[in-house]
Amino acid sequence: MKKKEPVIRIRKAKLSDLYQINNIGHNVLLDIPGFVWGQPSWNEEKIKAGWYWVATENNLVVGVICLEFRNDGIAVGHMLSVAETHQRLGIGTKLLVFAKRLAKKKNMQQIQGCSFLEYDATDFYLKSGANKTSRQQSFQGHKYNCFYLDL
Ligand SMILES: CC(C)(COP(=O)(O)OP(=O)(O)OC[C@H]1O[C@@H](n2cnc3c(N)ncnc32)[C@H](O)[C@@H]1OP(=O)(O)O)[C@@H](O)C(=O)NCCC(=O)NCCS
Numbered sequence: 001m002k003k004k005e006p007v008i009r010i011r012k013a014k015l016s017d018l019y020q021i022n023n024i025g026h027n028v029l030l031d032i033p034g035f036v037w038g039q040p041s042w043n044e045e046k047i048k049a050g051w052y053w054v055a056t057e058n059n060l061v062v063g064v065i066c067l068e069f070r071n072d073g074i075a076v077g078h079m080l081s082v083a084e085t086h087q088r089l090g091i092g093t094k095l096l097v098f099a100k101r102l103a104k105k106k107n108m109q110q111i112q113g114c115s116f117l118e119y120d121a122t123d124f125y126l127k128s129g130a131n132k133t134s135r136q137q138s139f140q141g142h143k144y145n146c147f148y149l150d151l
């Protein structure tokens with residue numbers, strides 16, 4: 001039986017969230033040279049840039065998303081992660097729905113994001129309505145898929 005859906009709020013991240021963001025960001029860290037996404041200093045820089053949002057349950061951060069809104073109308077998702085204790089409860093989906101709403105409000109035309117095969121997240125992105133580009137790409141020999149959502 002599926003666990004009860006938690007009550008989730010999504011808000012802009014503050015520097016005081018850094019510790020919790022680092023913990024949740026741990027889920028995406030891969031042992032690849034030059035892998036910066038989700039590293040503590042990268043997280044701090046992106047919070048300061050205003051690119052991070054957090055999903056909270058009872059003021060505890062349980063999910064994070066990092067989104068860049070570019071001048072060319074493309075919103076780039078750099079990071080999406082849900083605490084292991086809270087996965088498969090709809091929080092990742094809520095963060096994507098939030099991202100879509102925000103990107104539309106900012107007049108973006110598309111959201112794009114990439115996902116290393118190690119994450120095994122293809123079903124999640126396809127179920128959320130994203131399209132997968134036909135060509136896989138590679139970073140330091142590690143393959144990743146690219147996804148896009150037209151708004
Ligand atoms: C991928 C991730 C963000 C999904 O978030 P989530 O809150 O667990 O996902 P949701 O509960 O919203 O899932 C929605 C649907 O996506 C699919 N899905 C989610 N996780 C899945 C998984 N591990 N395997 C297969 N399908 C999955 C399911 O169809 C699910 O619906 P269901 O639970 O009713 O079957 C989360 O598992 C995570 O943080 N993983 C570790 C970090 C990571 O891989 N991030 C992606 C980097 S690109």
